[in-house]
Amino acid sequence: MAEEAVTTLRAELRRFGRAEEAFALLETFLEVARPRLETASLDPRQLYLPEEMTDDRAVVRDLIDAIGNEPERQRRLLVVAERSYDLDDPQARWDFTRLAYCSDLATVWSRGRRTTYFEVTDKSRATYWLPDTLKIQYFDAIAAKGWAVPEDWLSAPSKTPKPWWRRF
Known part of the structure; x- marks a missing residue:
């Protein structure tokens, strides 16, 4: 069974006019993806x-x-500091x-912690990794709220992940 294609979307605060735009997009993502999500945590x-x-x-x-x-x-020893958030609250x-x-x-994980959907690293880089079906639902939810999907997100190519044996 082939894996679903995934699109990488950059989401750093500096790419938005106001930080609150990034927050609103992340909130919308958490609403849309909720059935697929296990946890959201941060250091x-x-x-x-x-x-x-x-x-x-x-x-x-x-x-x-x-x-x-x-x-x-x-x-x-060797345990990462982590604070989890209840996504139902x-x-x-x-x-x-x-x-x-x-x-x-900061990370948002899929059920079973197999897939990272969103991550902020080093307080400066933020990325979404969205399977095509979830990306479509997410973009539809953004549009339904009357907001514009960032232009470069619309043109971002989706890529089919390599089989596990070819990733090394």
């Missing part, structure tokens, strides 16, 4: 407030401060969409 250490953030700046600063004031959990989704862009690593 809660060293959160920072991006310059591109405008309207939500004070609220996100309060979220960062609240996390910073929590007692640090004891971690085992609207407030948790809202918090995640803003804090994802403040973290060194």
Whole structure:
């Protein structure tokens, strides 16, 4: 059985006019993809407030401060610090969409953690990896809300993943 083609979409804050555009697109993605998703998590250490953030700046600063004031959990050697968010909880989704862009690593995983659909790394790079069926649903949801799908997303080519034995 052939794997579904996947499209890579760049989603850094600096590519949007306002950070809130990126947040709205991520919120929409989490709504559309919810049946496919297992978890959303981020590294809660060293959160920072991006310059591109405008309207939500004070609220996100309060979220960062609240996390910073929590007692640090004891971690085992070679275990990544991780804070998970319940995607069924609207407030948790809202918090995640803003804090994802403040973290060194934030990830949205498929069920079974086999596929990464969205990731922010190094507080500066953000990427969606969407199978064609999910991409179509996502773009339709964006349009239904009266928003424009970023032009370069519309023209991004989808690629069929190599079979596992050819990936090495």
